[in-house]
Amino acid sequence: MLYIYPTYFLIGALSRLVIKKANQYIKVSLITIGSSVIFFLITNLGWYLQFNTIYSWMGLWNNYVDALPFVKNEILGTVLYTSLVFGYHNLLIK
Numbered sequence: 001m002l003y004i005y006p007t008y009f010l011i012g013a014l015s016r017l018v019i020k021k022a023n024q025y026i027k028v029s030l031i032t033i034g035s036s037v038i039f040f041l042i043t044n045l046g047w048y049l050q051f052n053t054i055y056s057w058m059g060l061w062n063n064y065v066d067a068l069p070f071v072k073n074e075i076l077g078t079v080l081y082t083s084l085v086f087g088y089h090n091l092l093i094k
Contacts, residue, residue, distance in 0.1 A: 006042075010038065010042070036078045047063065
């Protein structure tokens, strides 16, 4: 939890910056994929720093490699959920 909530805050802050500088479909796509990647990188780094006793670049690399199957499903779920929410929102507006 120590790394999860600050990551959500960072994603929200970066999303507000992206929203101001791109058109609707590009910004939603960037925020969707980017937020999953940022969440993956920061939370796995936090897990590594919190639960490992021997710190090395190879240990950090192995931590990220071990988490790759989970990030694939996270990105797919985020893209699907975002598509459903924004698609439904666009249907309600029109």
